[in-house]
Amino acid sequence: MKQDSNLPLEYSTETNEMNILGFWIFLGAEIMLFATLFTTYFVYVDRGVGSGPAGSEIFEITPVLIETILLLTSSFTIGLAVHAMRINRVKAMIGFMIVTLLLGAAFISVEVYEFIHYYHVGATLQTSGFTAILLTTLGTHGAHVTLGLFWGIMIIIQICRNGLNARTANKSFIFSLYWHFLDVMWIFIFSFIYLKGMM
């Protein structure tokens, strides 16, 4: 594999470039996945409540705000990890990745608390069309974050074992794209599910 030293490590081979472009195309498909979830949510949000609770009755601002700040900050720290990678500071990079994953784990914990709260106030997957699509949308996002946690751990292990090279740098960069994408999706959930519901 020929390497171009003018480019950052994660772009340095042709395979690397193709991997990154391919991952962007995957993210395009992910945008559409979430679009279908949002569509169903918007269709059901006012008309699918039935005898179950409406959004304004079950949403709580505090956990939602904590989740938002945790995920925004983790998106910032994974960005710093990529920056540290580009200036070849491997230890700092691993440190930032660990912080990112801890923030991600904290996010999941708050989300689990939130789901338990919904269960206690009688909003389950079977309650109404509204609660079904609400929990499916939040759950799809949460499942993505959970997957990201395991993925991130694997990447940290690989960097510790093999050091920073064209392959591991490429994987780390792609992981950072995934993580930022999850943050973007959360912003839309935060705005159009929670804030719109509590407005």
Next chain:
Amino acid sequence: MRELFPMKQVNGYIFSLLLTVIALSVYFFDMSYAMGLTILVVTAFIQAGVQLVVFMHAGESKDKNAIYVNTIYGVVIAVLTVLGSLLAMIWGYY
């Protein structure tokens, strides 16, 4: 230590927190539905743009055109899916 915190990303982070605070105003202040929704749409899409350009380095590589076209295509399909479905199933019946 300083070189680990590039200004561009720190500013991007502060800006995204600021956008979150602005979006929160729809919760804390009384305003019309149209006004609130406008604020949410504007802040959410700017927020997504900040992530894309500052943190995902979308415009930095030589395949940036492919990346932008792919992303914009995804967003256009997403918006059409949402608005088209609302038009067909909700708005058309009022």
